[in-house]
Amino acid sequence: MDKKPSLLEVAKEARVSPATVSRVFNDNPKVNEEMRARVIEAAERLGYKTNIYAKALIEGRTNFIGMLLTRFEIRHYSSIIYGIETVVNKAGYRFFVTSSRYSKEKEEEKINLFYDLNFAGVIIISVGMSDSEIVGMADNNVPMLVFDRKVEGYEKNCVYFDYHKFQKDIVELLIRNGHRKILHITGPTDLQVYDEKLSGYLSALDENGLRENENVFICDNASNEMGYEGAKEKLANSEFTAIACQNDQLAFGAMCAVREAGLSIPEDISVTGFGDVPEAKYATPSLTTVNFDHYSIGKYVGRKMLSIISKKELTEKVPEFTIVERNSIKDIRR
């Protein structure tokens, strides 16, 4: 391929100064119609495209927004990403995604890369760094938004959810259905997300006088496997009529273990999940769980990022969750 034409060559072709060409491409109003047309025509003829690096170099900033995930395979991220991308694209930004795979070093490395690249904004999901480390990293030219976590002293730049409330709500739904002995299967509680859900479960017990029935299995990770293992172990060593799982994967694993034990769902054991993955509706029985509209959340995050970049307050609130009642729970009051 031939070398790409530069702005200078376009200027020569159109017999105007480089400054004028630059103005044309930056929608500077101070250039008259005839000139503008001549420049555009010349640029088209040459196949000119502005060199992003030269522009970034001189401007000291870009129109890139970057997002750091933990892992790509986390289902709901994808709709969130789509929501974010939709919003920021409309505002003229380009959107890139990368992942840390839960490594603190990768997190720092990737964020620094975004900084080095003068990104216009960065959205991060961090599980490796402490609150103070995040605040430390944030002290920079690049606006940062922390997703799915409330960072102490950095709340204005965080988008987070009231997991406590929603886990509590769904456990209370079980309680209203007559369940007194409820097993709770939680993800690794050193992560805020899971710890909040656990406290939601405990609040629900407390407020209904069931604290003595507390029964919790803590998993190393929130996977199908661990849900299976947890339920299996608890079935052997304790009694309960319902299992409240902190996500749908755990619930699927648990359901598998319940059946293996010769019990049926929901007749013998009720099960709830959290997240409403697509399979939840098609599981047997279909799973009662907490749904959130990931796409809307994504759009919200996008708007929040833009508001941080433009330093304008965003008054809008985070979208709420809803409980989806399906067939995995049974009312056991007679």
Place this chain on the structure above:
Amino acid sequence: MDKKPSLLEVAKEARVSPATVSRVFNDNPKVNEEMRARVIEAAERLGYKTNIYAKALIEGRTNFIGMLLTRFEIRHYSSIIYGIETVVNKAGYRFFVTSSRYSKEKEEEKINLFYDLNFAGVIIISVGMSDSEIVGMADNNVPMLVFDRKVEGYEKNCVYFDYHKFQKDIVELLIRNGHRKILHITGPTDLQVYDEKLSGYLSALDENGLRENENVFICDNASNEMGYEGAKEKLANSEFTAIACQNDQLAFGAMCAVREAGLSIPEDISVTGFGDVPEAKYATPSLTTVNFDHYSIGKYVGRKMLSIISKKELTEKVPEFTIVERNSIKDIRR
């Protein structure tokens, strides 16, 4: 924050020429130890980091490798991405991911963005562009690798799989288990991936004298929903003892419909999937499906990308799939 220090300032601080500083940071051997130490010390003191844009501008290339996906939520992409990233990071490249959401325009737009950014290499998954359009786009300075598709006239830069063979294998497994009437639920057959699997199914029938039993449901998309709809409709209008689905999601949907019809799996109907998503093992019954090692495939794709960039042939073959036999199929010969 303060302005970032430039190479020039480091040069001044270390009392050497900018050229020397540049040489130090580019591991040019022609600089003696004493100077090198002085430069490094000065750079550290100032917190210098080389400006990626200035470097990209002058070098006309970058150490970025980009990947274009259709959608992030496609499960197995994530392990593939991880594999690719592992390999290319080790080779000194940075890795970015973006998505097209099946839009042809987005595909072209994103690829062009990678081009504009002088990426060192681009990996694409395309469903929107025709073979010739892909070949057309490829004519450029940026090496391109097409994943999961065989593009006519561009085979050397493609990584693709023999889906025909694997779909055929698993259907033949059903046949060996005595099944004569097998429903095939396929994704949209205008996509190569699904069309190949369909032809695999048909070959299996042909070679076993079962062509007259052909029974195919074509879905608009390969989702849980469509699997459910397809199975439901076919259950009402045709007879079969097994369902071979083109992916696990379709299989889960189909299983749901089978149960709703009052039939059990695998006693009345055997079901197979394709892909082996994590849930496959924990479904009830566990799903017989085709497994591929996504991480290995990712690493292979990474190596392939590097080989294209360095213009060295890669002799290694694509990793193969394996059939995982679980409990969703039954041998119905007596």
Place this chain on the structure above:
DNA sequence: TGAATGTGAGAAAAGGTTTTCACAAATGTA
């Protein structure tokens, strides 16, 4: 001793854009 070779370092150009400043032309005001 003189030439050839090698080594380390600086000067300066190049890469493509944006932006400030100055200036000229056109328009408006008195």
Place this chain on the structure above:
DNA sequence: TACATTTGTGAAAACCTTTTCTCACATTCA
């Protein structure tokens, strides 16, 4: 007509790095 204002344009500096070209000096070899 003289002056002030507005509008459109170009020249040139700036952004930060890499790389080519020189040059000075030291070493080796005949």
